[in-house]
Amino acid sequence: MPDIDATVRRELLFREVNERIFDIAGSESDELEILCECGDDSCISTLVITVGDYRRVRQETSRFVVCLGHELGHVERVIERTPAHLVVEKIGRAREVVNRGLAERDAL
Amino acid sequence: MDDHARVMREFAVSVVRHVAETRATRVHLVAEARAQRRRGRRLRDQALAVRERNLALSWHLWSLMALPEPPSTIPLSWDAPHAAQEQLDRAFASAEECAKECARALQAVDRNSRRALLSISGVCSLAAEGGRASHPDTLAALGLCVRVIESNRNALDQVGSVSAGVLAASAARRCAQECARALAASYVEAED
Numbered sequence: 001m002p003d004i005d006a007t008v009r010r011e012l013l014f015r016e017v018n019e020r021i022f023d024i025a026g027s028e029s030d031e032l033e034i035l036c037e038c039g040d041d042s043c044i045s046t047l048v049i050t051v052g053d054y055r056r057v058r059q060e061t062s063r064f065v066v067c068l069g070h071e072l073g074h075v076e077r078v079i080e081r082t083p084a085h086l087v088v089e090k091i092g093r094a095r096e097v098v099n100r101g102l103a104e105r106d107a108l
Numbered sequence: 109m110d111d112h113a114r115v116m117r118e119f120a121v122s123v124v125r126h127v128a129e130t131r132a133t134r135v136h137l138v139a140e141a142r143a144q145r146r147r148g149r150r151l152r153d154q155a156l157a158v159r160e161r162n163l164a165l166s167w168h169l170w171s172l173m174a175l176p177e178p179p180s181t182i183p184l185s186w187d188a189p190h191a192a193q194e195q196l197d198r199a200f201a202s203a204e205e206c207a208k209e210c211a212r213a214l215q216a217v218d219r220n221s222r223r224a225l226l227s228i229s230g231v232c233s234l235a236a237e238g239g240r241a242s243h244p245d246t247l248a249a250l251g252l253c254v255r256v257i258e259s260n261r262n263a264l265d266q267v268g269s270v271s272a273g274v275l276a277a278s279a280a281r282r283c284a285q286e287c288a289r290a291l292a293a294s295y296v297e298a299e300d
Binding site: 009010013014016017018019020021023024025032033034035041042044046 | 173211214223226227229230231233234245248249252255256259
């Protein structure tokens, strides 16, 4: 079983990159091409999501956007399925790791 | 002239004649040997260059996580390696420049190139900022820079073909190279 901490840290890193993409694209784009936020360290897939959908997902800190089939059952559950991507929500310990990681990030 | 002297003279004459007859062959052989030596040197230089390139590519593959272990040596062109911190600082500076140039070129490129530039700018700005703040995931961010830039290499070729994108494309390539070297330097220093 992969290390939950390492998996979630990677996901948070990808999410941070995507937040930068969102900030840079600003209001000028209707849709964004963002990195898959899955915890697989060899994944470099991208997915297209509308700015509105992305903003909505980001309102929940425990939710991540991943490519179809990239969900990891031991750390998350799928709460939304579209033809282009999945929205997953962290569960159990992974959720705690997300909150801790975000707190650390805010402290920096 | 006695018999011995005559024999010696005839021998000397035959030797001189033989030398004269074979002179053209010798000149040809010497020229051929010189050409072979030049070819040998050229091939050796080419082999060294290929080996250097392979080694640099192996380090690059390792930074992309395509190789499980880093190469056992560094390329000769890296033979005055910068200390890891110095190399990291160069990588952060390159990432910052890359993020800025890619963001600047966004308005001047087509839709596909724009997506690539957004991804590169996003990951590079994060790496640069993380580096300045000594974020614990800085090395992972640098690795991600290399991977995102490499995966958008075709789009960067496209971006570099329009005048407004030249700076962004070259900054991205330089950033990938500096980040890969910084990762290698960090690895080598950690091993030492």
